[in-house]
Amino acid sequence: MALVLVNNIHKSYSLGDVEVHALQGVSFSIGEGEFVSIMGASGSGKSTLMNIIGCLDIPSKGKYILNGEDVSSLGSDQLANIRKDTIGFVFQGFNLLPKMSALENVELPMLYKGVGAKKRREGAMEALKKVDLEDRADHQPHQLSGGQQQRVAIARALANDAPLILADEPTGNLDSHTSEEVMKLFVRLNEETGKTIIQVTHEPDMAHFSRRILTFRDGRMLRDEKVRT
Amino acid sequence: MMSFVETSRISFRALKANKTRSALTMLGIVIGVMAVIIMFAVGTGANRQISQQFASLGTNILMVRPGADRGPGGGSRNTVNTLVVEDAYSITEHCGAVAYAAPVYGGNAQTVYGNANYPAKVTGTILDYFAIQDWELVSGRAFTDQDVRSATKVCVIGQTIVEELFGGEDPLGKIIRVKKIPMVVIGILEELGDSPRGNDQDNVVIVPISTAQRRMFSPSRPDTVSMISVKAIDETHLDIAQKQIEDLLALRHKIRPGQDNDFSVRNLTQFVESAKSATAVMTMLLTAVAGVSLLVGGIGIMNIMLVSVTERTREIGIRMAVGAKSSDIRLQFLVEALTLSLLGGMIGIVLGVGGAQFISTGFGWATEVSLMSVLLSFGFSGFVGIFFGYYPAYKASLLNPIEALRYE
Numbered sequence: 001m002a003l004v005l006v007n008n009i010h011k012s013y014s015l016g017d018v019e020v021h022a023l024q025g026v027s028f029s030i031g032e033g034e035f036v037s038i039m040g041a042s043g044s045g046k047s048t049l050m051n052i053i054g055c056l057d058i059p060s061k062g063k064y065i066l067n068g069e070d071v072s073s074l075g076s077d078q079l080a081n082i083r084k085d086t087i088g089f090v091f092q093g094f095n096l097l098p099k100m101s102a103l104e105n106v107e108l109p110m111l112y113k114g115v116g117a118k119k120r121r122e123g124a125m126e127a128l129k130k131v132d133l134e135d136r137a138d139h140q141p142h143q144l145s146g147g148q149q150q151r152v153a154i155a156r157a158l159a160n161d162a163p164l165i166l167a168d169e170p171t172g173n174l175d176s177h178t179s180e181e182v183m184k185l186f187v188r189l190n191e192e193t194g195k196t197i198i199q200v201t202h203e204p205d206m207a208h209f210s211r212r213i214l215t216f217r218d219g220r221m222l223r224d225e226k227v228r229t
Numbered sequence: 230m231m232s233f234v235e236t237s238r239i240s241f242r243a244l245k246a247n248k249t250r251s252a253l254t255m256l257g258i259v260i261g262v263m264a265v266i267i268m269f270a271v272g273t274g275a276n277r278q279i280s281q282q283f284a285s286l287g288t289n290i291l292m293v294r295p296g297a298d299r300g301p302g303g304g305s306r307n308t309v310n311t312l313v314v315e316d317a318y319s320i321t322e323h324c325g326a327v328a329y330a331a332p333v334y335g336g337n338a339q340t341v342y343g344n345a346n347y348p349a350k351v352t353g354t355i356l357d358y359f360a361i362q363d364w365e366l367v368s369g370r371a372f373t374d375q376d377v378r379s380a381t382k383v384c385v386i387g388q389t390i391v392e393e394l395f396g397g398e399d400p401l402g403k404i405i406r407v408k409k410i411p412m413v414v415i416g417i418l419e420e421l422g423d424s425p426r427g428n429d430q431d432n433v434v435i436v437p438i439s440t441a442q443r444r445m446f447s448p449s450r451p452d453t454v455s456m457i458s459v460k461a462i463d464e465t466h467l468d469i470a471q472k473q474i475e476d477l478l479a480l481r482h483k484i485r486p487g488q489d490n491d492f493s494v495r496n497l498t499q500f501v502e503s504a505k506s507a508t509a510v511m512t513m514l515l516t517a518v519a520g521v522s523l524l525v526g527g528i529g530i531m532n533i534m535l536v537s538v539t540e541r542t543r544e545i546g547i548r549m550a551v552g553a554k555s556s557d558i559r560l561q562f563l564v565e566a567l568t569l570s571l572l573g574g575m576i577g578i579v580l581g582v583g584g585a586q587f588i589s590t591g592f593g594w595a596t597e598v599s600l601m602s603v604l605l606s607f608g609f610s611g612f613v614g615i616f617f618g619y620y621p622a623y624k625a626s627l628l629n630p631i632e633a634l635r636y637e
Contacts, residue, residue: 112554
């Protein structure tokens with residue numbers, strides 16, 4: 001079954017007097033358990049697409065069906081609920097809350113789900129174990145290296161048991177060695193726990209850790225190719 | 230949906246992360262609440278003190294003064310000579326609700342004994358005045374009706390005169406000069422202390438009224454009095470006594486119906502009321518000023534919360550990305566503002582109660598912290614927190630998660 005089903009979506013917005021058509025009829029589907037990379041130059045519309053897939057935004061036209069539910073025209077509260085249950089985000093700049101420990105950062109999605117304090121702690125500890133950082137649970141972000149911070153962010157994306165992980169240039173701020181570690185972690189999560197992972201990247205090396213690459217240009221999908229292993 | 234307890238915990242952590250700023254923001258509320266409580270305490274204390282002092286003077290006293298009543302504070306003393314000694318005797322005789330009525334006439338005069346001299350207040354009256362004022366003598370005797378009839382040169386002196394003129398000497402039987410007239414001291418009054426208005430009540434020389442009129446002050450009309458002091462038989466007969474006096478004097482003074490009386494009758498409760506309403510206005514004014522500082526404190530909270538929302542735009546974006554609804558964000562910032570104001574309110578209450586205590590022990594002012602003022606100022610600081618916290622919280626909740634996440 002397709003987890004992400006995008007059917008002829010358009011997105012336009014106005015910048016002052018100019019109408020910008022960021023997406024002009026994009027269609028594809030991503031099945032459960034896939035690991036997909038989205039590539040394209042800046043201005044290709046890939047960020048807009050990620051915002052829509054991540055339920056942070058809705059398309060101007062077309063249908064987006066996530067996990068069997070049409071989310072193309074939901075309100076902001078309903079989108080927040082979908083994000084909470086279905087999507088884990090990993091950002092280029094890690095986006096951890098400062099002055100909070102790694103454990104508390106990982107607990108955050110569960111907090112908004114209304115999970116009790118004890119269960120939150122256990123769940124967050126388990127997520128940190130999956131990224132091999134259980135011994136850093138009490139550290140604050142500034143006490144961790146970039147790679148460790150990104151792994152905490154990945155643990156946070158795992159915390160709610162969401163089926164979909166969306167990573168927006170997850171290695172953009174990391175050196176090549178650490179980048180590779182993060183990619184290997186994604187591959188492991190994808191293979192061992194069956195998480196569906198979609199990442200945006202413009203490094204071909206990183207894209208090749210995934211199984212499928214979608215390439216975008218000028219708001220349209222240019223190529224959809226399998227990666228040979 | 231997140232529980233309120235969790236929201237409070239998050240808000241508390243955010244405030245703790247910026248301790249100095251939170252403390253300074255709270256300071257406005259602290260000072261406001263403290264000021265409200267202290268002002269209220271001083272006002273309530275003053276009111277109580279006034280009541281107590283007037284109660285000690287006796288609540289069944291009436292005062293008849295010459296001239297029409299010009300309302301509270303309208304002076305009429307000695308401006309007209311419409312009351313005479315005979316009016317007082319007539320009141321005692323004819324008004325059933327009156328226990329005693331005593332005419333009073335006097336003025337200021339220099340008293341001399343040996344080398345010592347002192348400016349005293351001379352009160353000319355009759356024996357009944359001692360009963361009306363509940364005055365006791367510590368030694369000697371009061372003058373008699375016979376003394377009044379024949380304008381004898383005798384006097385009863387207060388404690389201040391005893392000290393100023395005699396020092397350690399026993400004044401009884403000694404002759405002092407009052408307005409150059411030699412008078413024999415026949416009695417010494419107990420200590421009376423200060424009046425509610427702060428006058429020294431012990432600085433008195435009490436003489437028969439006829440002596441004051443004929444030998445000392447010689448008014449144009451020889452039997453004029455400046456006041457008639459009346460004691461009703463008890464508190465419940467105060468109004469009846471007042472009515473009886475008014476009717477009797479109107480008849481004696483031949484006042485036609487519809488014409489204003491040429492005298493006025495007042496009781497002490499009226500003085501209490503006017504004194505109380507004066508302090509009430511004062512208290513209200515001061516409390517209003519204190520309330521304004523609370524309001525300014527609230528604006529301070531709004532200011533800081535707006536800065537905080539802008540600073541933490543990215544945090545808001547992250548929270549929204551992981552599933553926080555607009556209402557979760559709004560609640561978080563609202564609770565932060567409320568925590569600031571209520572915490573400030575509580576500290577203000579502690580300092581206010583302490584401050585009121587300090588004022589009463591340090592300055593000797595009567596203060597009384599009322600539960601009402603505590604609840605009122607605490608409730609008001611909560612209201613200020615919600616009122617001024619809502620706009621920043623609302624602004625935070627309107628943020629678009631995409632833009633908030635991109636915010637540097």
